[in-house]
Amino acid sequence: xxxxxxxxxxxxxxxxxxxxxxxxxxxxxxxxxxxxxxxxxxxxxxxxxxxxxxxxxxxxxxxxxxxxxxxxxxxxxxxxxxxxxxxxxxxxxxxxxxxxxxxxxxxxxxxxxxxxxxxxxxxxxxxxxxxxxxxxxxxxxxxxxxxxxxxxxxxxxxxxxxxxxxxxxxxxxxxxxxxxxxxxxxxxxxxxxxxxxxxxxxxxxxxxxxxxxxxxxxxxxxxxxxxxxxxxxxxxxxxxxxxxxxxxxxxxxxxxxxxxxxxxxxxxxxxxxxxxxxxxxxxxxxxxxxxxxxxxxxxxxxxxxxxxxxxxxxxxxxxxxxxxxxxxxxxxxxxxxxxxxxxxxxxxxxxxxxxxxxxxxxxxxxxxxxxxxxxxxxxxxxxxxxxxxxxxxxxxxxxxxxxxxxxxxxxxxxxxxxxxxxxxxxxxxxxxxxxxxxxxxxxxxxxxxxxxxxxxxxxxxxxxxxxxxxxxxxxxxxxxxxxxxxxx
Amino acid sequence: xxxxxxxxxxxxxxxxxxxxxxxxxxxxxxxxxxxxxxxxxxxxxxxxxxxxxxxxxxxxxxxxxxxxxxxxxxxxxxxxxxxxxxxxxxxxxxxxxxxxxxxxxxxxxxxxxxxxxxxxxxxxxxxxxxxxxxxxxxxxxxxxxxxxxxxxxxxxxxxxxxxxxxxxxxxxxxxxxxxxxxxxxxxxxxxxxxxxxxxxxxxxxxxxxxxxxxxxxxxxxxxxxxxxxxxxxxxxxxxxxxxxxxxxxxxxxxxxxxxxxxxxxxxxxxxxxxxxxxxxxxxxxxxxxxxxxxxxxxxxxxxxxxxxxxxxxxxxxxxxxxxxxxxxxxxxxxxxxxxxxxxxxxxxxxxxxxxxxxxxxxxxxxxxxxxxxxxxxxxxxxxxxxxxxxxxxxxxxxxxxxxxxxxxxxxxxxxxxxxxxxxxxxxxxxxxxxxxxxxxxxxxxxxxxxxxxxxxxxxxxxxxxxxxxxxxxxxxxxxxxxxxxxxx
Numbered sequence: 001x002x003x004x005x006x007x008x009x010x011x012x013x014x015x016x017x018x019x020x021x022x023x024x025x026x027x028x029x030x031x032x033x034x035x036x037x038x039x040x041x042x043x044x045x046x047x048x049x050x051x052x053x054x055x056x057x058x059x060x061x062x063x064x065x066x067x068x069x070x071x072x073x074x075x076x077x078x079x080x081x082x083x084x085x086x087x088x089x090x091x092x093x094x095x096x097x098x099x100x101x102x103x104x105x106x107x108x109x110x111x112x113x114x115x116x117x118x119x120x121x122x123x124x125x126x127x128x129x130x131x132x133x134x135x136x137x138x139x140x141x142x143x144x145x146x147x148x149x150x151x152x153x154x155x156x157x158x159x160x161x162x163x164x165x166x167x168x169x170x171x172x173x174x175x176x177x178x179x180x181x182x183x184x185x186x187x188x189x190x191x192x193x194x195x196x197x198x199x200x201x202x203x204x205x206x207x208x209x210x211x212x213x214x215x216x217x218x219x220x221x222x223x224x225x226x227x228x229x230x231x232x233x234x235x236x237x238x239x240x241x242x243x244x245x246x247x248x249x250x251x252x253x254x255x256x257x258x259x260x261x262x263x264x265x266x267x268x269x270x271x272x273x274x275x276x277x278x279x280x281x282x283x284x285x286x287x288x289x290x291x292x293x294x295x296x297x298x299x300x301x302x303x304x305x306x307x308x309x310x311x312x313x314x315x316x317x318x319x320x321x322x323x324x325x326x327x328x329x330x331x332x333x334x335x336x337x338x339x340x341x342x343x344x345x346x347x348x349x350x351x352x353x354x355x356x357x358x359x360x361x362x363x364x365x366x367x368x369x370x371x372x373x374x375x376x377x378x379x380x381x382x383x384x385x386x387x388x389x390x391x392x393x394x395x396x397x398x399x400x401x402x403x404x405x406x407x408x409x410x411x412x413x414x415x416x417x418x419x420x421x422x423x424x425x426x427x428x429x430x431x432x433x434x435x436x437x438x439x440x441x442x443x444x445x446x447x448x449x450x451x452x453x454x455x456x457x458x459x460x461x462x463x464x465x466x467x468x469x470x471x472x473x474x475x476x477x478x479x480x481x482x483x484x485x486x487x488x
Numbered sequence: 489x490x491x492x493x494x495x496x497x498x499x500x501x502x503x504x505x506x507x508x509x510x511x512x513x514x515x516x517x518x519x520x521x522x523x524x525x526x527x528x529x530x531x532x533x534x535x536x537x538x539x540x541x542x543x544x545x546x547x548x549x550x551x552x553x554x555x556x557x558x559x560x561x562x563x564x565x566x567x568x569x570x571x572x573x574x575x576x577x578x579x580x581x582x583x584x585x586x587x588x589x590x591x592x593x594x595x596x597x598x599x600x601x602x603x604x605x606x607x608x609x610x611x612x613x614x615x616x617x618x619x620x621x622x623x624x625x626x627x628x629x630x631x632x633x634x635x636x637x638x639x640x641x642x643x644x645x646x647x648x649x650x651x652x653x654x655x656x657x658x659x660x661x662x663x664x665x666x667x668x669x670x671x672x673x674x675x676x677x678x679x680x681x682x683x684x685x686x687x688x689x690x691x692x693x694x695x696x697x698x699x700x701x702x703x704x705x706x707x708x709x710x711x712x713x714x715x716x717x718x719x720x721x722x723x724x725x726x727x728x729x730x731x732x733x734x735x736x737x738x739x740x741x742x743x744x745x746x747x748x749x750x751x752x753x754x755x756x757x758x759x760x761x762x763x764x765x766x767x768x769x770x771x772x773x774x775x776x777x778x779x780x781x782x783x784x785x786x787x788x789x790x791x792x793x794x795x796x797x798x799x800x801x802x803x804x805x806x807x808x809x810x811x812x813x814x815x816x817x818x819x820x821x822x823x824x825x826x827x828x829x830x831x832x833x834x835x836x837x838x839x840x841x842x843x844x845x846x847x848x849x850x851x852x853x854x855x856x857x858x859x860x861x862x863x864x865x866x867x868x869x870x871x872x873x874x875x876x877x878x879x880x881x882x883x884x885x886x887x888x889x890x891x892x893x894x895x896x897x898x899x900x901x902x903x904x905x906x907x908x909x910x911x912x913x914x915x916x917x918x919x920x921x922x923x924x925x926x927x928x929x930x931x932x933x934x935x936x937x938x939x940x941x942x943x944x945x946x947x948x949x950x951x952x953x954x955x956x957x958x959x960x961x962x963x964x965x966x967x968x969x970x971x972x973x974x975x976x
Contacts, residue, residue: 014524014952015525017520017523017524017588020516020519020520020523021516021517021520021590024512024592025513026924027514029594031508031595032508032509032512032901033502034599035508035599036502041768045611045612045620049607049832049834051611052611052612053618054607054618056615056616056619058622058626059623059626060863061859064862064865065857065860065862067589067860069859070589070855074912075613078616079612081610081611081612082559082602082610082612083602083609084600085600085601085602085610085611086600087931093603096601096603097601098601100504100505101555101558102598102601103508103512104555106597107519107591107595107598108515109594109923110591110803110853111523111574111586112570112572112574113574113582113584113803114570114571114572114573115584115804120571121573122569122570122571122786123533123569123570123571124533124565124567124569124570126516127539127541127544131540135546135547138546138548152846153845153846154842154844154845154846155843155845156644156844159693163692166695166896173695174697174698175620175697175699176699176700177691177696177697178665178667179666179667179672179730180673180674180675180729181673183669185667186664186665187668196825197823197824197825197845199846200823200843201823201843204651204662204820204823205647205694205843206665206694206695207661207665207666207667207695208667209661209664209665210663211663211665212664244669245815254825254826254827259862315598315601315848317603317844317846332591332962333692335689335692335740335914337684337938338742339581339741339947340581340685340936340939341937347537356640356641356644357642357643357645357689358641358804359642360803360804360805364566365859367558369550370549371548372499372553372558374549374550374551375548375549375550377551379611401936409870448722448828449827450826450827459497461826466553
């Protein structure tokens with residue numbers, strides 16, 4: 001019988017382990033060198049759309065190829081198309097970097113390749129996740145009743161939190177849904193006009209709708225205006241809408257502004273609204289005693305998202321979600337098919353805490369990082385980032401032809417070139433676009449832009465493990481030079 | 489000024505790279521040894537809930553610790569709590585394993601740590617993802633118009649697909665949501681009573697509601713009954729409901745049955761329903777010409793999910809989602825805040841294709857695996873799994889006191905101990921629970937159970953890279969021995 005003939009494995013196991021060790025050694029050497037001098041590569045690659053694609057075959061190989069070929073192609077095809085997030089000059093978006101302890105944690109996690117959906121599918125994965133999240137809960141100074149869970153991204157953490165918020169209404173939306181229910185008003189969600197796009201995306205997915213995301217205006221420092229929030233909730237109730245949650249941001253993406261958490265929490269308590277705090281970026285700064293006052297009120301949230309993969313030197317993906325009442329999270333999500341029922345008793349089965357059933361062992365890298373650096377090591381790096389961002393802010397403030405466009409509470413500097421004689425916004429946009437393009441083309445720096453109250457704004461985000469005072473000094477000199485020479 | 493004092497980094501960069509290389513070498517050696525003989529560990533650990541937790545401190549260290557300590561704790565605390573998914577005797581749930589090329593891919597991805605949200609945030613990450621997904625599209629024999637995207641899990645792929653399905657209704661649910669709309673009937677979703685729990689979870693999140701997931705009965709071989717689907721859609725329309733999507737399964741979790749895809753696709757075409765095919769597990773078997781007939785009709789789906797991290801030797805997490813009309817996916821999800829606007833022209837920005845903004849470089853491991861093994865290497869392993877599962881099925885069929893409870897189209901064998909003189913279902917459940925417990929306690933095998941038409945059923949899932957004919961033979965001998973000695 002044809003189908004009963006035994007097959008030999010693709011590569012015998014001993015041979016496979018041997019060539020793995022040999023190849024891995026080469027890769028490790030490369031990583032160590034890369035880590036020491038990532039700036040030998042241009043931060044933004046000199047490539048055009050399609051450049052990489054056209055060097056790769058349109059079909060996979062029929063027979064296996066030696067690692068030699070794969071690594072060669074990695075170096076000659078893939079690397080020239082990499083935007084180097086590890087480059088000290090990477091200051092676009094949020095400067096997020098992993099770390100070498102994180103590489104080790106991920107390597108081991110990839111080798112074990114356990115799925116932490118149930119306690120029994122790897123007790124150590126579940127319990128280490130509980131322990132590490134308890135560590136982070138303590139660092140964030142969240143009250144003891146908060147429990148944490150790891151997800152992949154803040155987008156998912158916020159979606160999960162808002163699903164729980166919706167469930168907390170007690171309207172049986174889990175069972176009956178929201179369509180075709182005569183007595184159900186439009187659910188309303190509030191966040192500032194600076195909130196992350198993931199809030200709106202969550203509203204889309206949840207079937208709440210973008211129009212029901214009420215974007216509350218912000219003050220001069222891009223923080224939610226409390227009276228406007230109160231008014232919006234009041235108006236919505238009058239119209240028969242169903243206000244259910246507020247998303248406050250501690251560290252907005254554009255300017256890293258922090259909403260007045262305590263005041264928002266007070267409104268949420270009074271109005272019985274779920275308070276979700278998006279501290280995906282800002283949460284790292286909450287570890288610094290000197291920044292702590294900005295986070296007052298965080299302890300009154302119902303849920304908080306903080307991403308170690310943003311500014312805590314953790315490999316992507318790694319988002320922490322903390323909830324005050326895990327019971328509600330489980331009420332929203334728990335769904336145990338017959339093939340996953342266990343009698344393990346009172347254990348945590350993280351598959352009950354969110355959308356994804358499959359869960360990789362993300363706690364391992366966090367454990368490696370927190371232990372290898374220690375809390376003070378991590379604080380030191382975050383503090384240094386804040387310091388050098390502040391330096392850059394001061395230099396900008398002291399230069400006539402440049403201006404800061406927003407305060408710099410943490411490590412992102414929003415600024416623009418603004419020659420004293422130019423006032424036309426279109427012209428300013430053009431000048432700054434040119435400035436950014438020149439900076440990014442250099443291969444030494446990579447920044448991004450945003451628009452703030454109609455002003456085209458450049459963002460220099462410090463957050464990269466390799467970014468130093470020298471980097472920022474060079475960045476500032478280059479920026480001024482470009483303005484002086486090219487933007488006349 | 490206190491805050492302007494420079495901070496030295498936690499560990500100087502050269503020192504950090506040096507100790508990384510040293511530690512990584514040790515880790516690689518361990519991985520190579522582990523990979524060669526994973527069976528030196530018990531597949532299911534001998535630990536009780538809380539055992540790991542209580543060995544770990546309740547707070548993170550203030551100062552950094554040497555790798556030596558971390559690795560020692562890894563070996564003495566974490567490893568004894570690991571369920572070894574790499575163990576050849578791991579036959580619970582789906583036997584899913586990664587591979588050594590996958591470890592290498594993940595290690596490099598962790599080192600580069602790029603975020604593939606936009607083309608420009610790493611052109612090579614986006615373009616390699618496009619290329620590798622085009623390879624897999626071809627292997628699955630999906631028509632050329634299908635485009636693929638990587639997500640973390642099938643749960644998310646299915647949620648994303650159903651969000652697009654909802655969007656395709658043209659009812660402005662993205663903008664207006666579903667609550668408080670008088671003219672909107674309940675949205676209805678169809679799947680078989682064997683469909684994965686992720687379908688129901690998606691319905692919860694989307695605000696469709698569990699009660700609007702219409703579970704169509706299955707035939708003797710656990711495949712959706714077509715006439716029942718037709719009837720359900722018809723009845724729902726009569727009641728003013730809004731049927732919008734069918735999820736067919738190619739490889740159900742309990743028995744790996746395959747719904748009649750072609751017939752379902754015909755109904756979907758006629759009724760204008762979105763057809764999503766969950767081939768998360770089964771998709772791997774679609775690579776085998778001899779299994780291909782089971783997948784007839786797959787080409788008529790609107791969206792298909794296939795998880796390389798299940799049965800294609802890819803490290804978790806790695807799910808592929810293919811859609812016939814990427815335009816609708818983008819229509820559902822695209823949402824570009826100012827700080828992410830680019831002028832890169834006609835490039836793929838995968839953040840527009842789903843929920844998550846942050847996207848790690850998952851294509852790299854897939855590329856390593858597909859190249860190192862080649863298509864024929866992968867087919868060989870999958871084919872061998874089917875062969876040895878068939879062997880086990882035959883042995884069970886030929887043994888008086890055992891019976892198969894479902895057909896074995898792929899590599900999962902559903903069976904139970906059923907002594908000729910016992911007919912009481914409660915007693916049979918007890919016997920089989922005991923059998924499973926004894927097997928799992930041995931440390932040599934790990935299986936799981938389900939309930940099929942009221943019958944307590946054991947599942948032996950072959951799918952692990954290390955599982956061989958010898959493993960399955962030993963498993964069968966041990967199973968019979970336990971029955972003979974302990975279950976009298």
